Structures are given as C-alpha cells and as structure tokens.
Amino acid sequence: MVYNFKNDYTEGVHPNILDALKLTNPGQQEGYGDDKYCHKAIHILRHKIGNPFADIHFVSGGTQANAIVIASVLKPYESVISASTGHINVHEAGAVENTGHKINVVESINGKLSCEGIQSVLDKHIDEHMVKPRLVFISNATETGTIYKKKELEALCQFCKSKELLLYLDGARIGCALCSEENDLTLAELSRFVDLFYIGGTKNGAMLGEAVIINNNSLKDGFRFFLKQNGALLAKSRIFGVQFVELFKDDLFFELAKHANAMALKLSRGIEKIGFQFLSKSATNQIFPIFNQDIIKRLSKKYGFYVWENIDDNKAAIRLVTSWATKEEAVDSFISDLRSLKN
Amino acid sequence: MVYNFKNDYTEGVHPNILDALKLTNPGQQEGYGDDKYCHKAIHILRHKIGNPFADIHFVSGGTQANAIVIASVLKPYESVISASTGHINVHEAGAVENTGHKINVVESINGKLSCEGIQSVLDKHIDEHMVKPRLVFISNATETGTIYKKKELEALCQFCKSKELLLYLDGARIGCALCSEENDLTLAELSRFVDLFYIGGTKNGAMLGEAVIINNNSLKDGFRFFLKQNGALLAKSRIFGVQFVELFKDDLFFELAKHANAMALKLSRGIEKIGFQFLSKSATNQIFPIFNQDIIKRLSKKYGFYVWENIDDNKAAIRLVTSWATKEEAVDSFISDLRSLKN
Amino acid sequence: MVYNFKNDYTEGVHPNILDALKLTNPGQQEGYGDDKYCHKAIHILRHKIGNPFADIHFVSGGTQANAIVIASVLKPYESVISASTGHINVHEAGAVENTGHKINVVESINGKLSCEGIQSVLDKHIDEHMVKPRLVFISNATETGTIYKKKELEALCQFCKSKELLLYLDGARIGCALCSEENDLTLAELSRFVDLFYIGGTKNGAMLGEAVIINNNSLKDGFRFFLKQNGALLAKSRIFGVQFVELFKDDLFFELAKHANAMALKLSRGIEKIGFQFLSKSATNQIFPIFNQDIIKRLSKKYGFYVWENIDDNKAAIRLVTSWATKEEAVDSFISDLRSLKN
C-alpha cells in the first residue's frame, strides 16, 4: 500500500514527544496526575485558553473523554443533545447510553447543530414522562470536516445559557479546526463559549492523550472521582504531562494541525481539478470525495480509506484523512493515480 | 526526599521500551489493536501462557481492566466475590458497582481468598432476593504482598468449577508473584487455573498497559465491544504491542520483577534485623513494617510511603514498595537511617 | 368537564375485579408471585396463548415491563431497534437508556416498523465501534392506534430469525389490537411470532398489572432476579393473580377491549361525518382527528385530551382515547358538541 488515508492515528508519535519522554524519563514522579509535568501542562493550557481558573484533566482517548464528561454533568434522567453525525451518536458503541443517558438526536446540517435543532428537542420534552435535555454536544472540527464560525458558536452559547443548557465541545480535531483557513476563532474565544471541552492530542501528534477542560465552576467538583471510577486515572500520568508540554511549546500543536490541513487542501483541490464532486465542503483534514465504484475499487489497491456513504447505485463518497505526518508525496501520488483512473 | 517507596509507578519506563517505541515509530499501523506489534505481542504471550487459543486484549490500567472484565462476565444480577483486601473492594472508587454489580466481600486471610470463604457467600445467597454470585476475584501477588501457592490456586480452580463459578485473577503484580522466592507456579500453570486474568505492565516497567487474557471460550464474544463502549480501545494501540513485545523479549519482564523483589527482600531483612515486626509476611515487592509514630514521622522526612494501618495508639504499619528501578543505595540508606532512629 | 378522553387509565377498575379481590382477600398466600392466584392465572394464560411452556411474570406497569424485559435480553453493548413512535423512544423518560442500552430509532410508518427499517439499522452497525442491534421492539396496537396484520408480524418474525434478532411486542393495548375490526391475528398466533411480549391489564380494566410472557427458552433464566433487582417483585402478588384470572374468565378482557374499540369507532365515524380529517387511520381505541385551534380550544373546556401534533399554524391533531368504561353518552355528547362548533 502506498499510503493509508483511513484516519489520523495510523502514524506514530511526533519525534519531539519521544525525545521529551526520554529526557524526562529518569527520576520519580507522583502518579495519577500529580506529577510536575501535568502541573506544568495545566499551567500552559490555562494560559493558552485564557482561563487561569479552569480545571484540566488528562485522559487516554476521545470516547473516554466524552463518556466521562457527559456522565459527570448529567443527572440520571437528563439527556444530551447531539447532531446525528455526532461521534457519540453512532461511533462510540453506545458509551453514553452505557452510562445511563439518552442522546437526543437532531438531523445534522453540514455536521453541525443549530439553535433551531436544539429547540426542536426542547419542544418535545416537556414533562417527567420524557428525559430532560440538559447538555448540548458539538464537535469542532465536526465529524464531516466542517467547522463552527465564531458567530455560530456564540449563538449556540447564548441560546444554551437562555435555556439552562450546558455546552460541551468535542475537540478531538480542535487543532485542525482552529488552523483551518475558514476559522475565525481563537482557542481562548472558543473556550469562553463553552462550559467544557477537550483538546485532542491523539489525532494531532501525541501517542495518546486528551486534555479535558472544565470552565464552568459548578461542574468541577468530584471530577477526579469520575476519572478513577471509570478507569481513566492513569498511574504514570507524567506521560500526559510531558506530551502536552511538548505539544504546546512553540505551538507545535498548531504547526502539526496546519500541515494536516494543508495536505487535505492539496488533496481536495487536486481531486476537484480532475473533475470530482464532494459530499461536503470540508475545511479541515477530512475530505469526502465522490467516486464511482470502479475508481474506488482501483484506488483501494494502493490507498487505505473508508467508504463513507453510498450516493447512488454506482457512486459513493469515501473519506480521506490526512495528519501531521502525511507526506506530500503520498498526496501527489494519490492525485496522479486518480487522474490516470479518470482517463 | 531521598527516595519514594510509595508505589511501583513513580519511576518512569524501562529504557529498552523507550528505545523500542522510537525504533518502531516511523510508518503507519492500523489502530485499535490491529497493528502488527499487538499481533506479535499476542503471539508471544499465547506462547508464554501455553494457550494458543487465548484471546488477548490490551488496556491502559488495572482499574480499567478489572471493571471491564467483571462487567463483561456478569449478568446484571450476578456478583463478584472478593477478599476484603481485594483492590476492587475499596481502592477503585466503586468502579465495579458503577457497572451495576455487587461485590460480595469475604474477610481476607493474608490477603487471600479461600474456598471456605467463597462457600460462606454461597450459603447466604440462595434465591432471587439476593444477587447470584458468579465470579471469584483474586489478586496475585495480593494487595498485602502475599502470593498463592500452586496448591491453593488449584484448589480454588476446582472449587469454582464445582460451584459453576468463574475465576478471575488480577495480575497487576503478577511478575513479582511469579518471581517470588516462595512461588511454585509457572505462568502457564497459573493461566490454566483461571478463566481470565491480566498481566500487569504498568507496575513492572511499562509506560502503561495491561494484557487481559481470556482462556474460557464462553467469555470471549463481544469483548472488543466492551472495550470500545468503556473507552478502553486505544487508537494508537501499537504502543501496547511494542511494550509487551519488549517486555517479553529475553524475559525482561521477569528480570525487572526479580529486581523489585530482591530490593524488597533486602529492605525487609534489614528492617527485621534492626528489630521490627511486620503486619504480614510478604513474598513480593510490597512490605508492611510496623514502627512507632515518632519513627514514622522522622522517616517521612526523607522517604515517601503510605501509613497503611494503625496497630495501636502509638504504632502503625507503613507500606514500602520497591520496583524494577529501585536503586540499592536507596534501600541501604533507608536501613541505615532506620538503624540510627532506633538507637 | 363532561368527559376525559386523555387516556385509558383515568377510569377505575372493572367491578368484577373489585369483587374478586374482596372474595379472595381472606386467608394467607405466599408472596412474590408464588400465590395460588398467580399460578392459576399463569395456567389460564398459557392455555390462551397456546404455549404450555411459556414463562409468565406479572409487573405493575408498561414502562417497568419494557425496561426490565429489554435489559434482561441484552448484553451491555447490545441495542434495541424501535420505531420513532415507539413508547420506549420518547415517553418512558429514558428508562431503557437508564439500563445502559441504546435505542436505534427508525422513522415509523403508521406507527409501525418494517423489515426494511430494521435492515437500515443493521447496515449502519457493522463493527465494535457501534452498538450491536439485538432486539426489535414493536407495539400492538401501536402508539398511533394502528395494528400489525398477520402477514406483517410473520414477516417481522422471519426477518428477525434470519438476522439473529429477537422480537419483543409491547402489548399495553393488545386487547384493543386483537379486537380491532381490522385484526386477523389470534392471541396464540401473535404469541408464536414473538420471543417475548406482554399483555397489558392496566389499560384494559385492571387496577394495575401487565403479564410478561417469555416464549423463547434462552431468555427465561434469571428473570425473577431481574424483577427483584428492579423493584418489580410485588410482595402481595395475589393482586396480580386475582385480576388476570378474572380478566380471562369468560373473556372479559376481550369484551372490555371490544367496547373501547366500539366507542372509538363511533367517535371517529361521527367526527368524519362532520367533515374532519385524521392524522392516521386508527383501528383501535386511540384516534387522532385534526381540528383548527379555535375548535380545540372550545372542546377543551368540556373534554380532556392531549394536543398530539401541530399540522400547520392553525391546525393540530388531538388524541382521543376511549376505554372499557367510556360511556356512549360521552361519545354522543362530543360529536354533538363538535357539530355545533363546526357550524
């Protein structure tokens, strides 16, 4: 196989991180998040998001982050509202429901959730015979590669406040979102608009690790109990701390995201030029070109990707994901191969 | 502080593992356990345990392993039997109960569970007004540093079979157990006696990672669903694979455990010689000497440890834990300081 | 208020049942389902459904029945498929999710679920990153008053078998379904097509009580544990037994359902004659006529009902429910009042 575009975690770890792990390896450190590297990473992240009072915890992956955050926020009869494309809806094996909570699903528009969509759920949940919607789940970048503009996020923030809903943002690909050409949000602005969110390391150069950030004071209590009870309190937590310190030193985190976006943009422009359409207009490192079955079959001999959605009997959209480590040659090769197949 | 004897995860990672992570870092690998290093590690572990048909999965930590394994085995009304000292009973923040299951607690004898103890639970659980005991949880080494002898484990195995109970072994410190001077079990023998168990990496030189091993065919189905649903399916799973391949190459795993045990033995012999008693007779890397409060206070200025149990108004047992990385000088220093304090 | 058409449990209990409760009151009986009346009721019901080997248990209400049955059938990572109108989806306060399970929702057609609808869920759930659909939930009569014809139920039965799915039928209004003019199923036939179902007493003359029937042998084990664990094992269970014996003596159960249907039919024909449309073509005791807001407002002064769905800015469908106890005069009065309002 020439290159695997299946996702952004097929590559290893950014070399700086490996070096940092080696450098910091000697010596003893407290465990379970109380090591000096976690403390330092938290200090840095608080500065980056512009909230010195934020509570910050590290966990191993996105599904873990989502399930624990959501369960920590909700009473047993409360629910979370998500776009139909939201990662928690189909792709987390029922992790949220496993914690006892219903997901109220709203048909997504470009991977996004709107105030109208949320209101449509509220309209149907009016007494104790139904669950009580309490939390709104969004992803940025979304699961279809789109991003929330400042105006949109601000509107969601204000709408949620007015309805006594909490707003949570899944930032598995927040790096790519904030480095998108279309983006008009800073990390600090984004942070101000949400009650909680997480900054994804796994898909942006780390070995593992997501930083859960709690801005809303009323949601901070007992979070470490939730982590421990759900098996998410890592013994050698220094691994998290060292990685996030490294990622946010000299903005490596954003440099890596920019590269992933640039590779995706090159890929999509190349595909477009050859004459293909897309399922959605992605602004980040996931793109969804539409090919006929024959082309898909031939491409799949040299490239790894998921067939995302059937368009008609003959055509389907595939998902191509680039990452911090995607080599330009792989992109060039894909475009060149596609051009040959077209002719 | 001269040295922290608080636990076996304050040290970093064994250097060989860091080197292996660096060496294997370039290139793409499938995620979620389907990378070539996990496959290789599974191959090696199957050989080591003498069961080519075992299902093997990697998770991040012991609490995660225990909660997922137990929940995967039990129907909602079934329970797990544990010694009172069992890690799942008090020290996992109710992780097992959080999955909906009761722990039937039996007063432990030297950290261990006996057939009589299990029978006493069965005697009290006789109809549908009580939970139905179904799984037996033991740890080797136990939480008080003792180990199960072959005879004991065989007896538990046969007893469980005769009562239609399943047997699960928490191997967070299985390395130290199998390398103890008192041990008469091989890894393969141990494996044959239990339905499932896990081999702990975190406390024996790894960065993170425990290998869950399912011997009983009837418990294999759907385990990856459990992992995903509980946020335990790591995206960059190669990290697990690389580490376990390295740990079981040239039996590094057992060498590290031997060192931890040797340091503990030296420490306990030294303490004994000075004239102190112990809470229990440990055979592994955790020891529980009894000191008066004044000595404890003075020691705590130079050494890290937990006060484990108050013996009387003046005396308490403390826990000292050694690891693969404990330097002999730290042990010597502790003994020498203790001798001075005694006089 | 002249009459409350809000639902079929605003009325009290059928007098025969009260008499039977009084008659059987003296004397001692075992509790928790082991009384002679429960035994007798089970004997009668097994005969009526044509399955002498069915396991039968009594619970207090429909939400309780649904949540316990569904949780008893599924492993933690398995899900239940339901029509969007299914009672478990919105109107049971997340009871199913509270037991840890996801509901895969299919847009309903006339309140019903089709094989195609089920297949569309299967198509999207293909590996351990998604839940595993295992149970199909249908209601008969449906929540919109329609019923399953023999052909439809048989098709669902065969489809489920072919896909290793289990089929569960919510029979809260099974009496009205089987007594509908459109019905071509017997109770015994219906029972043969499903793995489990329940016969609803509460909405058909009883004080409380639903009979859960388990036909599939593999689902019988441990059900009483589930009942107890969920607080559904009633101490004075004789109440259930006495009621179901009475309901199925001389087919009182079906007589009551016939009356409810007849009243609904009279009501809908009257409304139709005056010139109104309906949201759906109900075959049972729930009808959904469409009125303009002015008429709804005026009717609501004399009659109780729920506004079910807004049709446009001016019109809405309301739900009218009749029961075993609905007096013909109430129906006549409603029609006559509506006629006046129309003019």
Next chain:
Amino acid sequence: MVYNFKNDYTEGVHPNILDALKLTNPGQQEGYGDDKYCHKAIHILRHKIGNPFADIHFVSGGTQANAIVIASVLKPYESVISASTGHINVHEAGAVENTGHKINVVESINGKLSCEGIQSVLDKHIDEHMVKPRLVFISNATETGTIYKKKELEALCQFCKSKELLLYLDGARIGCALCSEENDLTLAELSRFVDLFYIGGTKNGAMLGEAVIINNNSLKDGFRFFLKQNGALLAKSRIFGVQFVELFKDDLFFELAKHANAMALKLSRGIEKIGFQFLSKSATNQIFPIFNQDIIKRLSKKYGFYVWENIDDNKAAIRLVTSWATKEEAVDSFISDLRSLKN
C-alpha cells in the same frame, strides 16, 4: 398448615381499604399521582409528619423505594452506608448496586447503625481512589425487630449533619416501630430527624404502597423523573391515594401496627416462658427464638417461618413475623404446640 408466620404480607388487605377502593372506583381521575386521592393523602401525611412542605410520592414496594431514593440522592461516585443487616445489603438482589452505587457495610449492633460505625467508614474513604460516602441508610423498625430510640436517632441526625452526610430511613415497618412499647418517638419527631424516609403500607394492611417523604429541599428536584424512569409512576395512582387516606383516617395505620406488635409480644412471652432464648431482643412484630433442629422440624409441619441463622450444629434461630391480621388463636396454638414439643 395452621398459620404462616413467614412475613407480614401473606395476608390480604384490610377490609376498610377494599371498601374504600370500591366506594371511590366510579368516575375518572387523573393518573400518575395527580388524582384527588393522592392529593388528599399527601395533605394528611404532611399534617401527620408535621411538615407542610414535604414532597410525598407513592411507590409500589420497599425495594423500589430504596433503590430510587438512594439513586436520586447520590452522584455516581457517592456511596450509601448501611448496617450489615440492612435490607439493601443482602435482601434486595443488588438493587442499589444495579443503580451504580456501592454500599459501605458496617457490622450491625442489634440491627442498628451507630455514629462510631459510620465514622469507621469515613476514616477509610479519604480520596478519589475510594467512593465518597454521602448517605446513611437505617431502618426503623430494623430488620432484626429492634427500634431506634429518640436519643439514638437524634445523635445520628446531628452526626450526619456534622459530616455532610444525608440520613434516610426505611420505614417498611415504621408502624410497628412507632407503636412499640419501647418507642419514645412520634412520627413528626422521627420525620424531623431525617432527610428522607418512607412509610410502609404493604406490611401494614395495604395492598401495595409506600409513601416516600422528602423533607430536605435540596433533594426534591426531579424526583418524578426518577420515578418514571424507573417504572415506578403508577398509571392508576388513585389506588395509592385511596389506601393511604384510609390508613391514616382514625389512625387505622397505628391500630394495625399495635395489633401486630401485641401478637408478637404474646408469642415471644409465651416462648420465653417455656424456656427458650432469642437471637435478639425485638421490640416489634418480628421475633427470633432459638430452637433445636428437632423442634424446628416439627414446628415447620404446622407453621410457616424462615430459619434465620444457625447458632450451632444443633440450634438455629427462626424468624416469626406477626401482622395486622394475625389471629390470637394462631399465636395460642403455636405456644401450645411448642410446649408439647418441649416436654
């Protein structure tokens, strides 16, 4: 069998209740707790407990009441402290754990929990590696027939307040407790000492029904959601209302409890006189005489009872329970038969 002393729900319903159910049967009533009889019963109960602001809800049984109340009060990582003899500990099939919560068990003294016992749990639960104890569960009368004196309950109340613990009282047999000759508490006093409790109807003359009373304002929110989500919101709730109105009219509730106690007292005095010992000194309607196996075997031919606890190889304590309906002749007969067996 001459008489079944197994428990206090083998008898039917007090005749007054059946008459009231018949009298109130005609006519329509709102469901789910909003009927006029529930409203009236709540009004009466608020007066009886001396708290006009209490929230009061009716449920079907004790296990249901306990599980829902406990789950409604606790965050996922919080636990409930109970005496080892507490009904929730062994006899509710893990219902509390099924809601995700650990029970911290304290060895009971005469069926009761003391401040020292609670403190011993607090001492062991000090950080996020353990659950966080938050609720204290006691029963009055206790499961061994003893009762809490005013001084004891007041001490528990103050202790709990000082430790930020909540206090919940299971009143399955609260009637017998408050009517015991040893009792020095009024219902209103008891109510003032606890955050929540329930008044048990099932074991004191009702068909089914327990009144859950929430005194603590901070625990009131959303309770109806909990009821619905757990299948405990009864459609024809009027049944609860009618029964509790009847039970508290002219203090029938207490008259019935007095009779049960009187029969137990007569029984225990008779047994004592013949020369037998008791497992505990019961003050209410459950007594635990100790007999040798031969006598137990012979008695069991004519009387129903549970063998409660083996005392030695030859002797065991049995449990005899009287009720509002126990006939004096049955008591006389038991004593007389026992006397014959002794000789």
